Amino acid sequence: MSGTQIQLKSCSKTFPDGTRALSPTSINVSPGEILALLGPSGCGKTTMLRIIAGLESPDETGKVFFDDSDVTSIPIEKRSVGMVFQSYALFPNMSVRENIGYGLKIKKISTEKIRDRVDEVMALCQLEGLGERNIKALSGGQRQRVALARAVAPQPKILLLDEPLSALDAGLRDQLRDELAILLRSLSITTVFVTHDQAEAMAIADRVAVMQKGHVLQIDDPRKLYTAPDNAFVARFVGAANELSGRLNNNLFSLQGGSLQLPEGISAVSDDKIYVRQEAIKLIPPSESELKGKVLSSTFLGNSQKIVLSDVCERLVNVITDPFSKYEIGQEVGLLIQVEDILVLRDD
Amino acid sequence: MLLQRGNKMRNISPSFTFQLAVTLLACAFLLVPAVMSIMAGFTANYFKGISSGLTIKWIIEVWELYADSIGRSIILAIACLFFTLIIGIPAAYALNQMKPRFARILEEFVSLPLSIPGLALALALLQLYGTMSGFRLSSWFILTGHVLYTLPFMIRSVLAIFTAIDLKALEEGASSLGASSWQRFKDIAVPNALPGILAGSLTVVTLSIGEFNLTWMLHTPLTKTLPVGLADSYASMRLEIASAYTLVFFIMIVPLLVALQWLSTRTQKIGESR
Amino acid sequence: MNSRYFFISCLLPLAAFSFAFLALPLVRLLFASIDSELGFGIYLEILTNARYMNSLLYTVLLSIAVTIAALFISTTAGLFLVRNHFPGHRVLIAVLTFPLAFPGVVIGFLIILLGGRQGLTNMLAQNLFDTRVIFAYSMTGLFLGYLYFSIPRVLLTVMAAAEKLDLSLEEAARSLGASPTKVLRDVILPALTPALIASGAIAFATAMGAFGTAFTLATNIDVLPMIIYTEFTLSANIAMSCALSVVLGLVTWILLIFSRSLTGNNVAAAG
Numbered sequence A: 001m002s003g004t005q006i007q008l009k010s011c012s013k014t015f016p017d018g019t020r021a022l023s024p025t026s027i028n029v030s031p032g033e034i035l036a037l038l039g040p041s042g043c044g045k046t047t048m049l050r051i052i053a054g055l056e057s058p059d060e061t062g063k064v065f066f067d068d069s070d071v072t073s074i075p076i077e078k079r080s081v082g083m084v085f086q087s088y089a090l091f092p093n094m095s096v097r098e099n100i101g102y103g104l105k106i107k108k109i110s111t112e113k114i115r116d117r118v119d120e121v122m123a124l125c126q127l128e129g130l131g132e133r134n135i136k137a138l139s140g141g142q143r144q145r146v147a148l149a150r151a152v153a154p155q156p157k158i159l160l161l162d163e164p165l166s167a168l169d170a171g172l173r174d175q176l177r178d179e180l181a182i183l184l185r186s187l188s189i190t191t192v193f194v195t196h197d198q199a200e201a202m203a204i205a206d207r208v209a210v211m212q213k214g215h216v217l218q219i220d221d222p223r224k225l226y227t228a229p230d231n232a233f234v235a236r237f238v239g240a241a242n243e244l245s246g247r248l249n250n251n252l253f254s255l256q257g258g259s260l261q262l263p264e265g266i267s268a269v270s271d272d273k274i275y276v277r278q279e280a281i282k283l284i285p286p287s288e289s290e291l292k293g294k295v296l297s298s299t300f301l302g303n304s305q306k307i308v309l310s311d312v313c314e315r316l317v318n319v320i321t322d323p324f325s326k327y328e329i330g331q332e333v334g335l336l337i338q339v340e341d342i343l344v345l346r347d348d
Numbered sequence B: 001m002l003l004q005r006g007n008k009m010r011n012i013s014p015s016f017t018f019q020l021a022v023t024l025l026a027c028a029f030l031l032v033p034a035v036m037s038i039m040a041g042f043t044a045n046y047f048k049g050i051s052s053g054l055t056i057k058w059i060i061e062v063w064e065l066y067a068d069s070i071g072r073s074i075i076l077a078i079a080c081l082f083f084t085l086i087i088g089i090p091a092a093y094a095l096n097q098m099k100p101r102f103a104r105i106l107e108e109f110v111s112l113p114l115s116i117p118g119l120a121l122a123l124a125l126l127q128l129y130g131t132m133s134g135f136r137l138s139s140w141f142i143l144t145g146h147v148l149y150t151l152p153f154m155i156r157s158v159l160a161i162f163t164a165i166d167l168k169a170l171e172e173g174a175s176s177l178g179a180s181s182w183q184r185f186k187d188i189a190v191p192n193a194l195p196g197i198l199a200g201s202l203t204v205v206t207l208s209i210g211e212f213n214l215t216w217m218l219h220t221p222l223t224k225t226l227p228v229g230l231a232d233s234y235a236s237m238r239l240e241i242a243s244a245y246t247l248v249f250f251i252m253i254v255p256l257l258v259a260l261q262w263l264s265t266r267t268q269k270i271g272e273s274r
Numbered sequence C: 001m002n003s004r005y006f007f008i009s010c011l012l013p014l015a016a017f018s019f020a021f022l023a024l025p026l027v028r029l030l031f032a033s034i035d036s037e038l039g040f041g042i043y044l045e046i047l048t049n050a051r052y053m054n055s056l057l058y059t060v061l062l063s064i065a066v067t068i069a070a071l072f073i074s075t076t077a078g079l080f081l082v083r084n085h086f087p088g089h090r091v092l093i094a095v096l097t098f099p100l101a102f103p104g105v106v107i108g109f110l111i112i113l114l115g116g117r118q119g120l121t122n123m124l125a126q127n128l129f130d131t132r133v134i135f136a137y138s139m140t141g142l143f144l145g146y147l148y149f150s151i152p153r154v155l156l157t158v159m160a161a162a163e164k165l166d167l168s169l170e171e172a173a174r175s176l177g178a179s180p181t182k183v184l185r186d187v188i189l190p191a192l193t194p195a196l197i198a199s200g201a202i203a204f205a206t207a208m209g210a211f212g213t214a215f216t217l218a219t220n221i222d223v224l225p226m227i228i229y230t231e232f233t234l235s236a237n238i239a240m241s242c243a244l245s246v247v248l249g250l251v252t253w254i255l256l257i258f259s260r261s262l263t264g265n266n267v268a269a270a271g
Helices: A045-053 A096-106 A113-125 A140-152 A171-189 A197-205 A222-227 A232-237 B014-042 B057-099 B101-112 B119-129 B139-165 B167-176 B182-190 B194-210 B213-218 B226-234 B241-274 C003-033 C042-047 C048-085 C089-101 C104-114 C120-129 C141-164 C166-177 C180-209 C212-216 C226-233 C240-262
Strands: A006-014 A020-029 A034-038 A063-066 A081-084 A157-161 A191-196 A207-212 A216-218 A241-245 A245-248 A252-255 A259-261 A275-278 A281-284 A291-302 A304-310 A319-321 A330-337
Touching: A006 A045, A020 A045, A020 A216, A034 A045, A034 A197, A034 A291, A045 A081, A045 A157, A045 A191, A045 C120, A081 A140, A081 C166, A096 A113, A096 A140, A113 A140, A140 A157, A140 A171, A157 B213, A171 A197, A191 A197, A197 A222, A207 A222, A207 A232, A216 A222, A216 A232, A232 A241, A232 A275, A241 A252, A281 A319, A281 C104, A304 A330, A319 C141, B014 B057, B014 B241, B014 C048, B014 C089, B014 C104, B014 C120, B014 C141, B057 B101, B057 B139, B057 B167, B057 B182, B057 B194, B057 B226, B057 B241, B057 C003, B101 B139, B119 B139, B119 B213, B119 C226, B119 C240, B139 B194, B139 B213, B139 C003, B167 B182, B182 B194, B182 C003, B194 B226, B194 B241, B194 C089, B213 B226, B213 C212, B226 B241, B226 C104, B226 C212, B241 C089, B241 C104, C042 C048, C042 C240, C048 C089, C048 C141, C048 C180, C048 C226, C089 C141, C104 C120, C104 C141, C104 C212, C141 C180, C141 C212, C166 C180, C180 C240, C212 C226, C226 C240
Parallel strands: A034 A191, A034 A207, A081 A157, A157 A191
Antiparallel strands: A006 A020, A006 A063, A207 A216, A241 A275, A245 A252, A252 A259, A281 A330, A291 A304, A291 A330, A304 A319
16 A cells, blocks of 8 residues: 555653643554544543644654655644644635635645646535635535635645544534545545544544543454453443443352353453343343342333343443334343353453 | 743744844833933032942922922822812713713813924913913912812723723623612722723823923912922033932832833733633 | 623723713814814914914924834844843843833933933043033933834734744745845835834823923923923913814824724824
């Protein structure tokens, strides 16, 4: 695949006031790959993006490579990166066309070539006919596309997006998420983007790096992250997971509502907790199961329904099930959990 | 998110050096003559330099010559503060409630003394009231000029706070609890506007003490103020006395200015935290 | 109390004061200006009299020069002080803004200390080069004096605007390859333009109406406020001094209104 490889070598970031925004981190982004940095606010994802961009410099030991060249001390304006900012940062004193053409103008490209390239990028981003508009006259979705068009117009080596969809309202965000995924794939530029929304990360990225408190906990493709999280934080953050606490005795896991047979070879369950995805729990008549709970509430979600169970363990258990089975409040139900769906994880 | 101002990679550059140089030159330009004036006020003989010895005799002489005009300036400043408070705070409160269009026009009108030169205002006052000799010859005439000139600062300062704290929402809350207009004014509006009232007060006192353009035209030999005395000393006294008098002026206004700077950084935070 | 009455009683002190001491005197000033045998012709007299027109020209040119210099210095220093924090930062801001409260007479005196007969530069020049350098009583002295009180006015506005600049705009420009100079030209200055227009208008209006500095320096260059003063006190030409005041007041007021309509900002001259 075409594109530039990004390598961070033990990059950390300590701010002058002593706070550690990023612990030493090494990652590789393959040419043409789309990597998402996912985590709650303050986890260091934006700092990492800004280090790649050249807006922050890493602490002494850190190095940033684009392919084989060390760009650590090269300022952003010489790095040839395209960047989409959270606020979009469109220049209010320029029209849509001038915004998109700005990077090309800086490169001293001829006016005709700029015009052609801007037309091309505007078509790509579905912005035809908006060229002469004032930035203030654009909708949120249009601004987002102008910001992207401006970033890709100069054909950057890498593309960086900082929370590209967070400034939009929910309905529009879902629609634009899919459009953005298709568009980014068609560009085949090495892309790193930051988000706190796991659905966004999964929809757009080839691989997702889950971050917490300045550390990268796991980098994997979305399916692997979901089915085989490395630890409890990843399990909880990427797709919700139920935490069941109990006591393990000879592969028999005993909880408040009964017991579960765990596979052979599971010896040490840390803190006596296991994790199960919400949709991995099937509800069956109580007589058919060793593990029982009580229905606390049921919420109809259209294509599914969410059942909250009490009395399974100390915490409430959420189950996603088919939308049309009826459950009464207080009704006793049995839980069926396949052995391969049980996640045994290190605690965070 | 952690954002850092500026960027290390760019800091030490020719443009940085240039900006630093311009800033320091501007500081030097403003500071050097002020420091010279302070030193001259303490020097026994300015023409021989500091080697002639340090003395406070010039300051004592200033006190003997100008104590009454300094005292008058302080009394005027306090009186001016009193009147700007009782006119300005209710006015700002009413302006905040008015339709924006009317409020703008009215604010524009009472702010005229900020855009029309003091000399023109003084002439206007003289034309109308110059013949009412009881008023014309008293300190009240100067006070009128000072209130005229400082009132817009008080109104703007208080009005800015009213807008920053979204007084209208607070007042709606208070009226839903049954507070009358007067209770809302004294329990909600005034206490919450205190930072703005304080900033306005410091500005009013500072400007009143230093006001010259109006006062020079309005004063009589019996109603001289500090800056009028300053002009007088610059024209007719030896340099050391003029400097010592300037020093007295600095001593009076610099604490006010420091307080104002401290307050303005604090009020900014109030605005930002909303 | 009925809220309508309370509202009116809040406005009453302001209305009474402004009517008696602002509205009426200004109307009286206008009438006093035509209260001579010339009538409204006095304004024609201003236009045809070389002394008045020269004075107006000098005042305008001086004010323009001071405004440009103050904009340049204060924008450079203001951006620098907003972007760079270092020990002594607040002291520098204090030094650059405190002169806002100095009356014109004091500033005139400070310029004399700098460039007068007994001033710093003259003494240095005499001791080092055995020449005399006196500029306080010339156009240079006036220029420096006006600059002295204009720098703080512009600086405060520019700094307030620079604090509010959206840093991501600059980062975006840099990510597209713009050098610091281009970022300044394409992003920072356009974003500061309203503040620069507003503070430039204040500086200009203040310079037009400044009296104390010129009064203390007692130069042979007659700026308009000095002409008004001498017409009033020495020549007792009251109608002319009033007419010139009306002209000066109108010019500065209209200019400020105009700048406000350009920027949508509330600005005010002071001093």
